[in-house]
Amino acid sequence: MKFLIVTFAFVYITSGGFPGQGPYIIDHSARSDLQGNVPFRDTAMSTTLLIRPFRLDIVPPSCGVQFYKNGIIFLSHSKIEEKVPENHLSFGSLKTFMALPLDTVPGDCIPFIPFAPTVFPSEATTFTEDFNIMYVSLIPERDSREKIFRATLKSNNWVFDDTPLEFCKGNYIYSHPTLAAKGDFMIFSSDMVGSAGGLDLFISRKEGKKWGNPENIGKHINSSGNELFASLDAENNLYFSSDGLPGEGGYDVFVCSYNGKGWDKPHNLPAIINSRDDEVAFTVSRSDMNRAFFTSRTRFGKSRTLLNSVTLSPSPATEANIDISRKLIALAGIANESSKAGKETSEPRIEKASAKEVTQNPPPIKAEANEPKPAKNIANEKEIAPPSAKPVTASKPATSVPAEADKDVVIYRVQILANTKPIGSKTFTVEGKSYKSFEYLYMGGYRTTIGECQKLAEATALQNACRRNGYNQAFVVAFKNNIRSNDPALFK
Numbered sequence: 001m002k003f004l005i006v007t008f009a010f011v012y013i014t015s016g017g018f019p020g021q022g023p024y025i026i027d028h029s030a031r032s033d034l035q036g037n038v039p040f041r042d043t044a045m046s047t048t049l050l051i052r053p054f055r056l057d058i059v060p061p062s063c064g065v066q067f068y069k070n071g072i073i074f075l076s077h078s079k080i081e082e083k084v085p086e087n088h089l090s091f092g093s094l095k096t097f098m099a100l101p102l103d104t105v106p107g108d109c110i111p112f113i114p115f116a117p118t119v120f121p122s123e124a125t126t127f128t129e130d131f132n133i134m135y136v137s138l139i140p141e142r143d144s145r146e147k148i149f150r151a152t153l154k155s156n157n158w159v160f161d162d163t164p165l166e167f168c169k170g171n172y173i174y175s176h177p178t179l180a181a182k183g184d185f186m187i188f189s190s191d192m193v194g195s196a197g198g199l200d201l202f203i204s205r206k207e208g209k210k211w212g213n214p215e216n217i218g219k220h221i222n223s224s225g226n227e228l229f230a231s232l233d234a235e236n237n238l239y240f241s242s243d244g245l246p247g248e249g250g251y252d253v254f255v256c257s258y259n260g261k262g263w264d265k266p267h268n269l270p271a272i273i274n275s276r277d278d279e280v281a282f283t284v285s286r287s288d289m290n291r292a293f294f295t296s297r298t299r300f301g302k303s304r305t306l307l308n309s310v311t312l313s314p315s316p317a318t319e320a321n322i323d324i325s326r327k328l329i330a331l332a333g334i335a336n337e338s339s340k341a342g343k344e345t346s347e348p349r350i351e352k353a354s355a356k357e358v359t360q361n362p363p364p365i366k367a368e369a370n371e372p373k374p375a376k377n378i379a380n381e382k383e384i385a386p387p388s389a390k391p392v393t394a395s396k397p398a399t400s401v402p403a404e405a406d407k408d409v410v411i412y413r414v415q416i417l418a419n420t421k422p423i424g425s426k427t428f429t430v431e432g433k434s435y436k437s438f439e440y441l442y443m444g445g446y447r448t449t450i451g452e453c454q455k456l457a458e459a460t461a462l463q464n465a466c467r468r469n470g471y472n473q474a475f476v477v478a479f480k481n482n483i484r485s486n487d488p489a490l491f492k
Contacts, residue, residue: 064123064281198226246472251278289323412459413449
């Protein structure tokens with residue numbers, strides 16, 4: 001079976017202005033973004049997430065890298081294997097290599113497939129738990145669109161099936177698969193019948209030795225744009241890039257928390273990951289979830305592509321029992337209810353002197369600030385409102401006890417902002433009506449909410465008004481006895 005070189009993933013995205021910007025590097029040294037802005041220095045030595053450029057060229061048609069065992073695979077010219085000086089030409093071939101990722105550079109490189117039948121995007125691969133079976137996007141010789149093929153590891157070489165997976169039918173694209181941790185289902189991008197527009201995410205479940213008919217993963221996730229580069233972590237939380245959901249730039253990275261049966265609504269990853277340009281191909285190591293990669297590419301000015309490494313700081317202050325995925329999920333404002341039993345989520349901590357704050361860009365709505373006051377003694381509290389708002393703790397609500405001791409008091413508010421530091425109480429004017437904000441600390445971030453609604457319908461109407469006025473990701477949160485609650489019964 002012969003394959004064509006896969007070019008779709010790169011061409012499709014770049015035709016609309018694909019990937020990303022120079023990320024904001026959470027590091028302890030001076031740096032500037034890809035736009036050539038004035039360098040600045042991070043003086044917060046307690047930072048626990050490090051996002052730094054990784055010195056590896058992203059070679060088309062690839063858009064990123066993929067984890068394999070304790071290393072990564074990537075597409076490169078053979079000069080990387082032959083140790084040809086960077087500024088010299090090499091007439092070697094383009095092929096897939098494997099290397100251990102060191103701090104900010106790859107280690108010694110070896111060929112991943114000695115006798116590969118084709119060149120394929122490295123990020124368009126996914127592996128079973130034992131790493132003996134690979135699924136990859138390829139374009140068959142007599143086809144013009146990507147299909148998903150299986151390859152089996154035999155005698156240190158990968159043997160590709162002659163035909164694609166059984167559900168890859170018709171003149172449609174089936175691209176960038178990702179396997180569940182246990183291999184019982186697969187998520188991929190496709191424009192097949194049932195998509196909302198562009199490319200949608202679909203799911204196929206394993207039925208014996210075959211794959212079942214794909215189903216759209218959900219209209220609450222897919223948009224009229226494109227959803228690409230799906231990636232599942234060790235707990236099946238879903239990362240992907242979209243240019244159709246509200247975000248910071250063209251393509252942004254989003255995360256959906258896995259609830260055991262499906263995925264909750266997508267949340268835009270904070271500005272430490274996303275920017276006004278594009279970010280794609282986010283992938284996190286399943287072995288320990290302590291390293292991740294994503295690719296950024298400028299959409300404005302001179303085109304530049306940058307591979308970014310996300311790691312945990314080696315600082316002694318790094319929390320125990322915490323990983324990159326949990327930190328990002330917390331910073332995105334999600335309570336990850338699918339966390340392993342008994343594994344408590346520590347407060348994520350990202351402190352930066354000059355980098356972008358973890359917040360949505362504030363829209364042009366009037367905001368009159370009161371004097372903010374910093375919160376104190378927050379290390380062991382799950383939810384706290386700073387002194388500028390009504391104080392709330394997880395163990396002892398500071399508001400008065402309800403008149404009827406056995407009756408819970410439920411209040412709905414609309415969350416509009418999330419920050420790494422408290423901003424205090426403010427007054428926001430939305431559609432001619434003023435709202436005093438209520439700020440609380442939740443899973444490592446300070447959340448700004450407005451409104452105090454007795455009924456869910458009232459809060460939903462306020463949410464819609466906020467979205468019409470620039471807060472594109474406003475959503476309703478519930479407080480039971482002044483403590484945030486994720487009880488599904490409160491949202492029915």
